[in-house]
Amino acid sequence: MATPKRRKLETSEGSRPMSAFALRQQLLAASPSLSPAPQSEPAPESQASTPTPGRSPARTRPPKRTGNAERAEEPLQQQVAVSGSPKGQAGDGSSGLDAEAPAKPIPQQFSTFRPNKSNSRSYGIKVISGEVTVAGATIRPTDGIQWVHAPHCHGIPVVRCSDETTLELHPHPQAASLRKLERLSPLFRSLWNEPEETKSSKKRAAVDTYKIICTADDAPKRALIQDLRSLPAWNKKLAGLAKIKQDPALSVMLCGPKSSGKSTFGRILSNRLLTTPGQRRVARSVAILDLDPGQPEYTPAGTIALVQIREPNLGPSFTHVATDEQAVSIIRCHSIASVSPASDPELYLECALDLYSHYQSTCQGLPLIINTPGWVLGTGLDLLTELASSFKPTEVIYMSEDGPRESVEGLRAVCKANLSTLPSQQSEFTSRTAAHLRAMQALAYFHTRRSAPNLITWDPTPLTTSPPLLVNYKGRNRGILGVISYEYQPPPELLTETINGSIMCLVETVDPKAFGRLRGSIKGEEMDVDDAESSAKLEELVSRTTEGVPYIPNSDAQTLDPRHSQTLGLVLLRGIDTKAGALQMLTPIPLERIMAAKEAGHQLVLIHGKLDSPGWAYTEDLYYQSFGSNDADKDDTVEVMDEDTERDDSDKEPENPHLAGDVNGIPWIEVLQGHEKRPVGSRVWRVRRDLGRGAD
Known part of the structure; x- marks a missing residue:
């Protein structure tokens, strides 16, 4: 019996020792069935069907x-040649016998x-x-x-x-x-x-x-x-939903924990309904009831909306967040002035029910997809069950097979046979957190510019270079009725400092009844009078700061009635010109839309709440000035952190603070040098709601 050493001595002169892997590669190269196919013909079936872990069918x-x-x-x-043969075997004449490296995964x-x-x-x-x-x-x-x-x-x-x-x-x-x-x-x-x-x-x-x-x-x-x-279980469910032909139209409510795939499944479902042959293709429209204020698809964070789409959604939310064009129509939008319904569950529920009422009156007959937030326990579960019992959707899909059991059983008690569960699909790689995506969405929203035909573009220059919209706040013909603070009412002497540099919601009130909750002495029915009397009664609600900025006191944390109001969009208050009596606002809301509301005799108010702080806007000039400099690394200018979130790491030192440039004269910006850290109390203050939770 020959030993390995003897086999090595018996090899022909000039040939190199060959490993088992190299021998296998030589045999594969010699096989005519595995040679590369001509350009005009498809690749061999044997290559395309090679089993690979993680490959889809x-x-x-x-x-x-x-x-x-x-x-x-x-x-x-x-x-x-790249996908099916080693280097040197695609026709360059080399034998490939020197390939002794370990086999790489396909x-x-x-x-x-x-x-x-x-x-x-x-x-x-x-x-x-x-x-x-x-x-x-x-x-x-x-x-x-x-x-x-x-x-x-x-x-x-x-x-x-x-x-x-x-x-x-x-x-x-x-x-x-x-x-x-x-x-x-x-x-x-x-x-x-x-x-x-x-x-x-x-x-x-x-x-x-x-x-x-x-x-x-x-x-x-x-x-x-x-x-x-799209997981196999998803594909099976999608195929079944696309074939449903019934009257009334299909309505699907998506529920589940955070990051379980609700938005992804809803996007795939809407695209499939829009492009499935048959009766739905004639209408070519799908209604989206987006009830997730933290990660909305077509409107900025802090809002929920009823949207009608006519074309497939083939991009992330920050590429179409301000669209109101031929392909996407925002039927109605409400703001809860927060990225979470936990700030005011009652207001959230009222807004959701009003949006569904408008779906029934304006979009009846269109397939409806309802996306909900990932709050599935406690009060969040109560909201989901209330929504499900009010909407009565034909299908309720819970995007997790791992519970929580309490949530599934609670929904099943309301939906009965209409509830089904699907496996969740969490992203394996996350380069941006939810807070990052909201910041990206907000930045893209405020830099949106309209361009024909039915496309939007983005202005890549800092907002400081854009002329603001000047809104007069003095006199009876002022641009806004006043500022309303939801949940927390700052002292009048601090109101202007509180709202300056912040993002607020521009709300149109279509009826004076919208203000019925804000003052106990003025009931909604008392405002059911002619325009002159209603305007006079509304003026009774308004107070003014020392700078003359109008505001409506709201010590009882009341809200506008969503049945008589709607949100036009978000504005960034760039500054307050106290001498001219004007608010300097930046907004992508079309000016003609604002003027149409004023010409109709409707009142406009600014809602101040708990929206994310626009830190991205404060630093635009610094990044813009340092971009492209020879000593700045564009990919690592600063460390991307979850600033002003529950996982706030803002006390950590930035990687290269000196690259940010000079901050003299720029408000709300500080650069830490060396081993400096933020002083105590400089981060965002939050109201604790769980005090004493662990007490006996």
Whole structure:
């Protein structure tokens, strides 16, 4: 019996010792069935069906022919060689016998689309023949160009298609302005898979707004990405919901803990309903009742809204947060002046019921998707059961199979046979927290600019360069009736300092009855008089600060009646000109919308509550000035922290505070030098609601 040593001596002269792995590679290279396919033919089925951990069934399909897609006409043979053969075996004549390194795991396949360049960023899909599926939406030749935004901080949408599909990929016309928001905040940096800064890359970036990620090896080296997935149980449920044909229309209420996949499932479901062939395609509309004030999809944080959508949703919320165009219509919006319904559960419930009432009157017959917050215990569960019993949806889906049991049983008692549970899907990689995403959404919201046709763009310059909207606050013909503080009423002498530099809600009151709760001596029915008398009675509610700013005292923590009011949007109070008697406001709300409310005789009020502090706005100038400097690292200018949240790490030292620039003359900004830390009491003060919870 030959020993290993003898086998080594018997090898032919000049040949190198060969490992088992190298021998296997040589045999594979010699097999004609595994050689790379020509460009015009799909990859071999054996390669596409190689078992890989974590791969979805859709990735077993053979790759498509790119047809007329100009960007997709890269040699397909190169991609097959990378994914199916070792280096040196794709036709360069090398034997591949020197490959003695350990076998690398087969890269995870993200898409059935097979060009050898990669996908992430912003682009448009136009189907020439066949059909393409992306984020639950089925795109056909009659759908025109569908625009996609795919940043790393969200799941990357997977493009799936068949062999016969021909499509075109188009650069996104608004991508450049969205990318430039990185000049204003590090939260928008390292999101788009940009190439390294070279002359050629800069020139190419002016034209290319996307890349295609076919495998995990194509992903950016410094980024953790995750493809947008729909679990098998989700797909089964989605298919069943899309086939339902009934009268009244389908209504689905999504419940579950935080980060369980409610928003993702709702987005996929809405895209599927919009693009499913049949009777729904004639209407081409879906109603969204977004009841999550912490992470809303189409409106800024702190609001809940009824929205009608006519096109698939193929981007994160900060890319369409201010839309009110042909594809998206905000039917009605309410603000609870907080990112959590816990601040005022009664107001939250009233606003939700009013939105549903408007759905019944204005959107009857449209499929309805109801998204709820992740508050599923205690008072949160009471709110969910109350909403479910009032809405009576045809389906209630709880996005977790792990409970809590109390929540599931409570909903089941109300919904009975209509409740079903689905497995949750939490993100494996999180580069942005919920607080970060709210800040990104707010920044994008206030930098939104309208552009035709039916597209929005973003202004990448600091808000300090934008002329503010001057609103007179003196006299009877002033622009606003006054300021109302929800939950906490600051002393009159501190009101102007409290609201200056803060974000507030601009609310339109369509009837004087909206103020009925704010003063016990003036009842709602007493205001049911003509305009002159109602205006006089409203003036009785108004007081003024020492600077003359009007406000409505609210020591009892009352609110406007949502049945007679609606929120137009958010405003950032940039400053108060006490000499001119004007408020300097920044807002993306169209001026014509504000003027229409005034011309209709409606009163406008500013609501001050517990919205997030706009720290992103205070630091825009500093980041803008330091962006692109030779001594500043754009990716690591400062440490991204959960500032002003429950997990506040703001006492930690920033990484490079000197890169922020000079802060002289800039309000609300401080830079810590060396080992300095914030003084005691400088962080956000919060009201504790659990005092004595652990007491005997």
